Amino acid sequence: MNSSNSKQPSKFTRFLRNNAALLLLIFCVLAITAVVLAVTLTRNNTVLPDDPVSGNPGNDEPGDVTPGGDQPTTPSKQKIDVYFKSPLEYTKVGLEYTYGPDHLFVWKQTLNEWSAHKAVDLHAEEGTEVTAMYDGTVIKAESTFNNGYYVTIDHGEGVIATYASLKDLEVKAGDTVKQGDVLGYVSTTAECEYKEGPHLHLEVSVNDEAADPMPYVTGQVYRTIEVEVEA
Ligand SMILES: [Zn+2]
Secondary structure (H helix, E strand, O other): OHHHHHHHHHHHHHHHHHHHHHHHHHHHHHHHHHHHHHHHHHHHHHHHHHHHHHOOHHHHOHHHHHHHHHHHHOOEEEEEEEEOOOOOOOOEEOOOOOOOOOOOOEEEOOOOEEEOOOOEEEEOOOOOEEEOOOOEEEEEEEEEOOOEEEEEEEOOOOEEEEEEEEEOOOOOOOOEEOOOOEEEEEEOOOHHHHHHOOEEEEEEEEOOEEEOOHHHHOOOOEEEEEEEEOO
C-alpha cells in the first residue's frame, strides 16, 4: 500500500527531471522573444526624434551674408551741382531787366521811349564770343528786325534763353549744345537797340514766364545732376 502511494510523487519528479531541459529551453525562448520585442519597441520610439536632427540642411548656409561686399567695386552714382555761367565776358550791364510789378520802365535810346525790358543787356566789344550758359538744345537760330541774329536754347526744366543781337551764328536749330559752346558773337544787329552799342541782349523765361537773367549770368542758378564715379 505504501509502495503504491510512494510511487506517485516519484513519477512526477521523474517527469520533471526528464523534461527539465525542454522546459528550460521553452523558458529561454520565451525570455529571448520578450527581450527582442522589448528592444524593438524601444528602438522604434527612439528613432522618431533622431530624424529631425539629421534632416535640416537649410540652416547650414550663413555664407549668404557676403554678396553685399561686391558693391564697392561697381561704379557708384554721385550727385553734383552744375551752375549756369555767364555767356560772355562783359564790361558792363546796360539795360536791366524791368519786367514785373517790382520793376520800372527803362529808357531805350534807340526807340526813344520808356518801356519794359524783359532781358538784360551785357555790353562787350564787337565780336566777343557768346557761349551757352548751360547744356541744351537749340530751338531757333535766325534773325528778326528787333532781335538781329539770335539763338534760342531750351536749357531744360522749363528754362529757355534767347541770346540776341549776335552775328555769325555758330549753331543751327536742332543742335545739341554743351555749356560753353560758342553760339555767335556780340554785335549791334538788334535794330531796336543798336544805339546802345554792341552788347548781348539776353532773355530768360521759366515755364513761359519772363524771368530775370542775372541770377543765371552770375552763377546763382544750378542743377543737381547724377554722375557715375569709379570707386
Ligand atoms: Zn536789350
